[in-house]
Amino acid sequence: MPPAFDAPAPTPGPGSKIASMWPVLARRARVRRAASQSALLAFLLLVTVPILLPYFWMVVISFTARSGGVASNVLWTACAVLGPALLGYIGVHMATSSRRLRVIAGVALAATAGALLAALIGDDLHLANYRFLWRSDIMEELRSKATSGSQFPSVWTAFFNSLALALSETAIILVVASLAGYYISRFAFRGREAFLQGLLVLHAFPAMTLIIPIFLILHWTHLLDTIVGVMLVLATIELPFYVFVLKGFFDAVPWDIEMSAMTDGATRRQAFRMVVLPQVRVGLIAVGVFAFIRAWEEYIFVRTLLIENKNWVMSLYLFWVSDDIMGVDYGIVAAVAVFYVMPSLLLYVFCQKYLTQMTIGGIRG
């Protein structure tokens, strides 16, 4: 858009000359803006590819691999169809701002891509790799009874172990971190500054360095090889950071509404529950999601502290499936990986609008 004021009247002087320049300047600005936007888009596409491609490949393998082998031609065929479709949609998106046109173009491109995929690789798609979901003896089938007889639990055992671990860690972290964060935010006590700095220092330590002492402590307390033990360890290691994050959210809640609630007749606890907590809802959701995903994806500690196969979690299940003493079946590994990724992906998709608010340090929009 050209600047919104009238060009000076064509009287002799520099004014008329400038007025004739406006269209040229405007065109130049438009071209420059389009160029810089295209460059940015190209750059973003370029850096996204190495991140998205492995995930995409994983999904493709899980639905196409047969008897352990991986055929990369299916992947390239799928990319050859989906890549142009995606680029085409981006082009339409940039060319028009009409919502209707965008939707129509999107549906048309998706239908075309779907039809092409069905025609080109439809025969290769199958669900056999997902049979681990209903057959717990899949490892005996793949290897032999002699090597893996009854070593493998059902995937659902691992799934529910993971779920129990992640949910209980989330619960512990939410309860402790919200109470501690509130207390640090609101009360003055001796050593408060040192405590705050301590929280950050603790978080800066690589927790792996503690793995031997933690192993011994769990052994002595008879919590080794229990989900409860791992849950306590993970919660302890993660808590300092979440206390700090939630303190930031509580800092942003004005004192006034608490004082107001207390003169309105609430006890301090009631004021906390009825007035303050709803104000930090976004922070609680963000912390809860991160705590859940963190426990869901945990590998090192569960690998060290859980031994018996009835205590396996999903990451251990995946590890043992891909253990390749007898030759590995990549189709099943990919299918287990897709199954493993699903819960955290779904959680992320549904909560991402809260998560983005945590990254700006407790300042709510």
Added chain:
Amino acid sequence: MARVELRNLRKEWPGAAAVAGVDLTIEDGAFVAVLGPSGCGKSTTLLMLAGIYSPTSGDILFDDTRVNDVEARDRNIGIVFQSYALYPAMTVLENVMFPLRFKRIERAEAERQAREIAALVRIEALLERRPSQLSGGQQQRVALARALVKRPHLLLLDEPLSNLDASLRLTMRTEIRRIARELRVTTILVTHDQIEATTMADRIVVMNGGRIEQEGSAKDLYERPATLFVATFVGSPPINLFDATRAGDVLRSGAATLACTGAAAGALTLGIRPECLRTGGAGMPATVVAVEPMGREVLYTAEGALGTIRFMEAGAEAAHRAGDEVALAFAGPDALLFDRASGQRVDGRVTS
């Protein structure tokens, strides 16, 4: 409806006393303003009354009963904060009903009471909205309704008007007065705005440095300020101040010599309000250096024997221009004299 008494009330923070011994009695049903600059301890006093802070020493009495150790929630006080402190997650109706949740009142009855108070403060049409959907003036009314819904003994207002624009402030001033009078609730208004204090309150308490400087009516504070602080804080535009020395029958200040009678002696501060100076007769000669039309009156700055002095004259048109020679004489209330060391006002009559 309660009579409130403060006895030698103190609140000390590490390193400083926010409230350094306040004695104050507020009669049942009175509307009192506590006026002072920020940091003078007025809000701390209010929060001690509300029971949020506990006093370091001294007593708070409601109807002659000591309530120091009574919890905030049991004091039956309504409070309106400067920020209004509405609960963002609740609707207006839920906000207003919030204080009733802690009383043994049935929901239907609570809602009836909430609607009644909503009608009193005229927010019936807003009850389903959220605080974020309200304008500043509407939020203010909701905060007032929430403070009043449980029929408090005492209504505390902490700078309630300072977030409103000028015309709303005028409306809400009248509204708050009307509501306080209708409910006959003892009301304490904390403010740094002298206009708010003088227009709304029956009695004004001026605080400074954690102490009460003076209490009285607006007229008392304006005409007979007890201290130099009150004289500078009350009155707009601010009072002219000059160092002065009493010597026999005359008061010397700068190059000026003024006739003086009364008890005042020694090193003094002479205070002359801009609106108490007149031109157009005999008086101290001065040269106008700046002219500031303010609408209904014009404020002038002049250089004279006393030094730089401001004076104000009624009328939209400026009667003098920069560079004009004028003669300034006292009119209306006398000039004020203060002891320079203690800041206390001393008796003395000065004539130009």
